Amino acid sequence: MSSRRTFLKITVGAFSLLLGLGGAAKILPRKALLRPPGGQDEAAFISRCLRCDRCRSVCPTSVIGLANLSDSILDARTPVMKFHLGYCNFCNKCVEVCPTQALKPFDSKTVKIGLATVQKDTCIAWDSRGCMVCMNECPYQAITLDGQGHPVVDSHKCNGCGLCEKVCPALVMRSYIGGNVRGIVVTPISRRGEGNV
């Protein structure tokens, strides 16, 4: 009899633990994260990602980092783009090594990791003019300067490669506190707003 009781205990314990965990992970608020290219369909991505570390480890520019528990329980250990460390050259290696196709093959012409957004309070050009680093570096000519010399991002040309964020000299030249403050930051595109942000 007590054998059956143990059995029942284990079953109920496992059941409540995994259901509780699954429910909690789903309910707790999550903020949108920047996924490697091909992982922009968040629901499809999270259902497949095994947190195996292959994409992070293979990335030649080391732009792929890991999300933490502080992002959310569900996102911990999943790959996220850290553009202060590198940028994406769409080499496709992460997609190739992903065993479960959490990162799907993408069309390099239409894929958008995110959208570069000028941070008015940290951007050097907004504060004192003259800085054109991001405009000069952008491989897709997506950044132009407006009449006041402030950088403006063309949301159609920008694919979120993150080179502008990587090269932005705001931290070095303005000595902000914190290692990854930039004057231009790639922000996630919500699925609904895609194309017209």
Add this chain to the structure above:
Amino acid sequence: MTTMAVVAITIMIGAVRSTGTGSLSAFGVDNISAICPLGYLETLLASREFIPHLLISFLVIAGLTTLLGRVFCGWICPVPLVRKVLINKVDEGQKTFTNSTTNDDSAQPILEDGEAAKASCSQENSSTEKNSSSGLVILGVTLGSSAIFGFPVFCLICPIGLVFATLFALLRLLHFNEPSFDLIIFPVMIIVELVLLKKWCSKLCPVGALLSIFSRFNRTLVPTVDRSRCLEEGHDTKCQRCRSACSFDVDLKNGKGTGGISDCTKCRECADNCPVQAIRFPWR
């Protein structure tokens, strides 16, 4: 144990050198990878999409497990290594003490805290309950939960994944100066799981339960007892050290343990603990 360390170190070298080898969740080169069979089933159910080349990897692992038995648990999985290094230290001292006084008492695990009642309960009727049954239930719950929630739920708490997550978090800290609470929380989760659930490997682990389905008919690489040497057979003493050393409670001599010979993970604990070297494995 040494092979586990070698595997873990190989994975870490791969991670440091940016070769994309991955971890035990999926280990491979380029687009060929050996994927965790449980992870495969979980993502299959969560995404409801069938990926043919993963089935091949799954079948290869299934075939290898049938052929060689649960060598993954004994040679590759880092959990027994972590248990040995971090958790068993306290227990071992007490175990050797009981071993030296009475031989057969050592079969009783040393229990602590609130789990004592639960665990002793399972110990009592260990002769009726087979190892695999509770594991299979957890396997079922694991697969069910990923189907319900649409993501691999068990992966979040899988100790195998957490061991590597801890190592990767450490790597991020050293390489990119990226400190995070994960580095504290992941090891705590592993320790909680392994301390509270002492029978994790034999009774609870769904990865092991999945492998035990394939290893059911495995009869290779199993240890044999030289009955002329064995203390219990020839010398009329009640030596049960091989059985008590076995984390799967395999009784090599009488088959009375909760674990069958197909549960053998080829870890050599029985042979190493036999006082008269009566247990031999085919390769050594």
